[in-house]
Amino acid sequence: MSPSVPAFLSGLNQPQLEAASHIHGPMMIIAGAGSGKTRVLTMKIANMMHQGVDPFRILALTFTNKAAKEMQGRIEKLVSMNARNLWMGTFHSVFARILRSEAEKLNYPPNFTIYDTDDSKSLLKTIIKEMDLDDKVYKPNSIFGRISSAKNRLITAKEYVRDAELMEEDVLAGRPKFVQIFQTYQSRCFKAGAMDFDDLLLNTNVLFRDHPDVLNKYQHKFQYILVDEYQDTNLSQYLITRKLSAVNRNITVVGDDAQSIYAFRGADIQNILNFEKDFPEAKVIRLEQNYRSTQNIVDAANSIIKHNQGQLKKSVWTSNPNGELIELLKATSDNEEGRLVASSIFEEKVQNTSRNKDFAVLYRTNSQSRAIEEALRKMNIRYRIVGGLSFYQRKEIKDLMAYFRFALNPNDEEAFKRIINLPKRGIGDTTVAKIFVIANENGLSLWEVVSNIFYAMSGKAAGLIDSFANLIKSYQVIIQAKDAYEVADHIAKTSGLMRELKEDKSIEGLSRLENLNELLNSIKEFTDDQTREDKTLGAFIQEVSLLTDEDRNKSNDDDVVTLMTIHMAKGLEFKNVFVVGLEENLFPSQMMLETNEDLEEERRLFYVAMTRAEHKLTLSYAVTRYRYGTLRDCEPSRFLKELDQSLLKVSKKFVVEEKPQVKFIDQFKKPTAAQKTIVPATFNHQISPDFKPSDVTTLRPGMRVEHAKFGFGNVLETDFASPEKKAKIQFEKAGEKTLILSFAKLMICG
Secondary structure (H helix, E strand, C coil): CCCCCCHHHCCCCHHHHHHHHCCCCCEEEEECCCCCHHHHHHHHHHHHHHCCCCHHHEEEECCCHHHHHHHHHHHHHHHCCCHHHCEEECHHHHHHHHHHHHHHHHCCCCCCEEECHHHHHHHHHHHHHHCCCCCCCCCHHHHHHHHHHHHHCCCCHHHHCCCHHHHHHHHHCCCCCHHHHHHHHHHHHHHCCEEEHHHHHHHHHHHHHHCHHHHHHHHHHCCEEEECCHHHCCHHHHHHHHHHCCCCCCEEEEECHHHCCCHHHCCCCHHHHCHHHHCCCCEEEEECECCCCCHHHHHHHHHHHCCCCCCCCCCCECCCCCCCCEEEEEECCHHHHHHHHHHHHHHHHHHHCCCHHHEEEEECCHHHHHHHHHHHHHCCCCEEECCCCCHHHCHHHHHHHHHHHHHHCCCCHHHHHHHCCCCCCCCCHHHHHHHHHHHHHHCCCHHHHHCCHHHCCCCHHHHHHHHHHHHHHHHHHHHHHCCHHHHHHHHHHHCCHHHHHHHCCCHHHHHHHHHHHHHHHHHHHHHHCCCCCCCCHHHHHHHHHCCCHHHHCCCCCCCCEEEEEHHHHCCCCEEEEEECCCECEECCEHHHCCCHHHHHHHHHHHHHHHCCEEEEEEEEEECEEEECCEEEECCECHHHHHCCHHHEEECHHHCCCCCCCCCHHHHHCCCCHHHHCCCCCCCCCCCCCCCCCCCHHHCCCCCEEEECCCEEEEEEEEECCCCCCEEEEEECCCEEEEEECCCCCEEECC
16 A cells, blocks of 8 residues: 555644554544544545555444535545445444344344334333333333443343342332333334344344354454544443454544543443553544634633543643633523523624524523523524424324335334324224234234234224235335335325325325425435435335434524534534523532532533534523422532633623622622612613503412513512512512512513
8 A cells, every 4th residue: 555645634733644644553533622533534534545445344433324424425525436335324324234134143134123212112101001010100211211221231131130239229219020121122122023223232242242253254344443422432332343343453433531421321431531451552642723612712611621530631722813701691590591692692693793503502401492492582583492303203204104114024013003093994902902912822923913814803803904914015015126215105195194194284284294295305315316226115214213313403494593402512513602501400410410420421511512612602590590390599500610710701781780890709699688689770671562460369479570660570479368468579680579469560471
C-alpha cells in the first residue's frame, strides 16, 4: 500500500491528521465536544480505502443509520469508490444482517420479525393477563425495562432463574413471578420467530459463543473495526467488538467519556475508561480543539466537567471569539420561565434577524415542555417537540406494516393479533384466544393452526379465518415474485385498509389515508434506489424496524424552535441553546443523587447540554415549580454554583428584587416573605383587553388568575371557611399576596 498522504487530508489539524493516517493496530480517539470527530472518522475510512483496504473488510459502527448514510456519501465523494460495500450502520442494523445469514444456527427463521418496544410491551401485557397477575404490581413498562436490563448484561431467562441475588430482588420488590414472565416472554418470542432489539445483540453474543466457526469467519472478514460513540456501549456491544477484533486487533474507538449519558440504557463508561487495559499497545489521540462553540461556552463547560473524578483527562480549547457571557434567567415560577424563554427567543429574532431553527430549548424531563409550549404558542413562535409520536408509530402505519410482517413471518403473534380482525371481518377476541389455546396445547405454531383451521374448529368463525389465511397465502406467493413496492401496494389495496380509510370522509380519516400513501411513497423510493441490491419487502421492513430515534425524527417544517430532552440532543448543535429547569432535584434529578457515579452522570448530561450551543447559551431556573400537582419551592442547581462565575451574566431585566445592584450569590437565595411582597416602583400592569372578573367561589389552588393591579399569578391557597374568604396568590411581579375575595377582582385564566 502506498504511504502517500491523500490531498483530502490536508484540511485536518495535526491530531486529526494523525488519527486519520493511523491504519494498523488499536487506537482510541478521545474527541472533545465539537472537535470534528465525525469528520475524522469519515476521513480515516476514506484514507484506508485510498491506501488499498478492501471496503468489504471494514466494519464501522455508528450511532444512527442516518449518520452511516451521510458518512458513506462523503466517503464516496472523497475517494470516488463505492462506499456502500462498507459494513456500516448501528450495532443493531449490522448484527441483524449477520443474524439473518446465520439464523438457522440459532433455530430462528431467516425472515425473523424484529419486535419494537410497543410489540414487546403488548406481548407482556398479554402474558401478565394470562397469568392472572395484577398489572399494577407487574407493570408492563417496568417488566420490560428489567428484561431489557438483564439481556444487556447477557443474562438470559435460563440464567436469571439461577441467580439467587436477582431472584431475591424480585421477592423484595413484591414481584416473585417476574422470572416466569421473563421465561414465557422469551418462549413466545422464539415461537413467533421474533427477536426484540436487545435480542439482536444478545443472540449475536450467543452465536459467537456457541459457534466458534462463525466467530472465526467474521473475525477474518472484518479486518478493520471502527466504533463511534464508544462511551455509550453496553456490556453486550463491548464483548462483540472485543471478540471480533481479537485476531487482527485493528480496532479504532472514538468517544468522549465526558458525554457518557446513557447509563440508564445499560451504557458502561468503564468500556472507554479501560480501553488501554484491553489494548495496552493502543495509540491514544486527543482531539481537543472545539470548532463549534465560543470561548466562553467552552470555558464554562470545562469549569463544570472538571468536578468529575472519573474521566480521561483532556483540555478542550477553541480559537473562536469569546462571544457573549452565559446568560442566567431567574423566574418566579415554571410558567414565568416559559415566558422568559419565549420572550428571549422573540427578542433575539428581532434584533439579530435569527430564524426559529436557530434555537433549541433543552430540559431534563419531557413534562417540562408544557410551560415552554404554552409560552411559544402565545407568541406565535412555531416549534417542534423531538421525541414525540414518529411517523412509523402511527396506528394506520403500524396496521399496514403488521400485514407486511405477518405475510413475511406468519408466526408473528403480535402482527396476527393486530390484523386478524382489521378491517372488521367478524372474528372476535374469543375466537382468537381459542386459536392460541389450540396452538399451545398441541405444540403447534400459530400459522399451523390458522392455515388448517378446519382441523381445529368449525362453524362460521372457521370459515372467516380460512378466508383470512388464504389472503395471507396469496401475499406469500406475490412476495416471492415482486419487489417491495408492488407487494406493499397490492396488500394495501386488497387487505381492505385503504378502502376503509377512503370511506372515512373525516379530516382524521383523510389524514390517515395520506399517511398510508406516504408510506407507499417511501417504499417506492426504496425500490427506485439504484444502489440497492435487495429491494424485497423483507429488506424494507428490516430497515424501518432498525430506525433509531434520531432517524425517525423528521419534519417537513425545518424553521421551527426545537424542544427536546437533553438525552435526545446528543450529537446535535444549535446557534442558540436554552437549558431550563436548573434546580435541585430536577437537574440534577432527585433519582440521581444516591451515589457519586450517578451525580457524575448528571454533570456529564449538563456538559452535553451546554456544548450543544454555538454562539449563545442561556440557563434558567424557577423559584417555584408545580411538581406532582403541588407548588413547591425550588433551590438553584448545584451545577450553577460550580460554573465559573466570571462567565455568567445575570439578566437584570427579569430580576424581581427592587435593588438594581444584586450580588450574584444572592440570586441563589430563596426570597424571604418580605422580598416576595415588594412591588417594584416601576411596576405597572397592563390589563388584558378581555379582562372580566370571574366567579371566585370556583377558585382552587393551582389556578392561574389575573388581577387588575398586580397582574398574573398562581393561586397557592384558598380559605373559604373564615368569614372573610381569602386566597393566597403568588403574583409574577408583585410577589405573594393574600387577598380578600369579596374585594379582589380576579379573572380566572386557567
